[in-house]
Amino acid sequence: MYHSLREAIADAEGRGISLATAALDIESRDQGRPVAEIREALRRALHVMRGAVEQGLTGDRRSNSGLVGGDAAKLRTGPAGPLAGTVFREVLMRAIAVQEVNAAMGIIVAAPTAGGAGVLPGVLLGLAAKHDLSEDAMVDALATAGLIGAVVAQRASLSGAEGGCQAETGAAAGMAAGAATQLLGGTPAQVGHAVALAQQGTLGLVCDPLGGLVELPCVFRNATGAAIALAAVEMAMAGITFAIPADEVIDTMGEIGREMDVRYRETAGGGLAATPTGRRLAKERLTQIKRA
Amino acid sequence: MVSLLDIIGPVMVGPSSSHTAGACRLGLIARDLVAGTPERALIELHGSFARTGEGHGTDKAIVGGLLGFRPDDERLRDALQIMEREGLDFRFEKTTLGDEPAVHPNTVRITVHRAHRHHVMLGASLGAGRIRVSEIDGYPVEVDGSHHTIVMVAEDIKGSIARIAGLLSEADLNIATLRLSRKHRGGDAFMVIEVDERPTDAVGAALKALPWVRWTHRIEKVGG
Secondary structure, three states: OOOOHHHHHHHHHHHOOOHHHHHHHHHHHHHOOOHHHHHHHHHHHHHHHHHHHHHHHHOOOOOOOOOOOOHHHHHHHOOOOOOOOOHHHHHHHHHHHHHHHHHOOOEEEOOOOOOOOOHHHHHHHHHHHHOOOOHHHHHHHHHHHHHHHHHHHHHOOOOHHHHOHHHOHHHHHHHHHHHHHHHOOOOHHHHHHHHHHHHHOOOOOOEOOHHHOOOOOHHHHHHHHHHHHHHHHHHHHOOOOOOOOHHHHHHHHHHHHHHOOHHHEOOOOOHHHHOHHHHHHHHHHHHHHHHO | OOOHHHHOOOEEEOOOHHHHHHHHHHHHHHHHHOOOOOOEEEEEEEHHHHHHHHHHOHHHHHHHHHOOOOOOOHHHHHHHHHHHHOOOEEEEEEEOOOOOOOOOOEEEEEEEEEOOEEEEEEEEEEEOOEEEEEEEOOEEEEEOOOOEEEEEEEOOOOOHHHHHHHHHHHOOOOEEEEEEEEOOOOOOEEEEEEEOOOOOHHHHHHHHHOOOEEEEEEEOOOOO
């Protein structure tokens, strides 16, 4: 797989193809599998994402600990805010829906991880709720998201335990922003700017889940991650460019992750997990899980 | 090598790719060592697995793997009840297996018993569902479950590798990697062979029939 987005963008522009096609070609060569087979696997992933969104929007299943659940449904049916009726609200409710299903041990697609699994389906399926997008275009969007995530995996990290939440929902925001920009007709260069614009907005984000559970604030970090991705798409599609290339923003994320204190890397030793309320809730809920 | 499908995937039961999907894969590999559901198992959790495992369903995921459920099988949620119903004797213990970085924070030691067989493996969940088994029965190995894998213990005799490679080639199996380790010169050799295609039962039987092979197992591909 490409080691940099610069390389991938140059290749796609040089050959007059999309980033999705460029990524699928390389994946096919790397893995010795036909492109059609890889597309089929991505189509299955898309199907699972749709199922998780549907379940999360209608269900009221709570997580193992009872800390999260039922909030996606509030966005679906609850009172209107300034974003009522917009694609933005569609995106937020879907991002939360998937992450609620995840917290309740439902079936999701790790993209790139389970903890950040709401951002990409939130953005892509939220867009699809308001735009007419073909199945093939959605599969292409997943391929481009995979390419972006693969670059992040090689240059930085995709693990909250290694790099904080910037490596999970932050990376997911970059993936979703790039994928959605392509989906709406953006050029490979615009995809690059969308990734940079999304990831610059999540730099330094810590991983501080209450009790170490993938629940709180994870469910809402997925919603805000999706919001940042959507803002990046809007800016990139408007022609805004970000002066620091995406690869260098990703490298910066890796550097910050390596310097991040262990308390902020999924250990529940700092951040929201270490607040008086965070500690109290975690203690109560963990006791409840043990009893169940 | 990073694959697109590692990034957009796996399809899994939540909530954590490392604590749930990876843990399930480790259970599946331990199951393969005794070629079926163990009757007894001791599951020793280390580090983050021990600290936050219950909340992430790590216990359910490992038990589910031992029962043969894959990471996307919704029965993982009920694995502990199924274990009790089947009358299986699986016990959990929290332990410390060493310090970082020598021992990964998400490490588990699983001892499995079935009929006359029993084996011990040490494995870690590395994140995003990726795993690494680092020890089987005291032999250092490196199994990541991304291939079909044959593990075997054989007497350390000359020509053994050529014979095994020939046998696999006759069975139309392409070797991806082959690693050999031994505890001391002339002691038993431990082989880990990753192959591109799934070895049939006949291949396993042919390997077992070699007089100098002590035991051999097929470990199914669990990811990648």
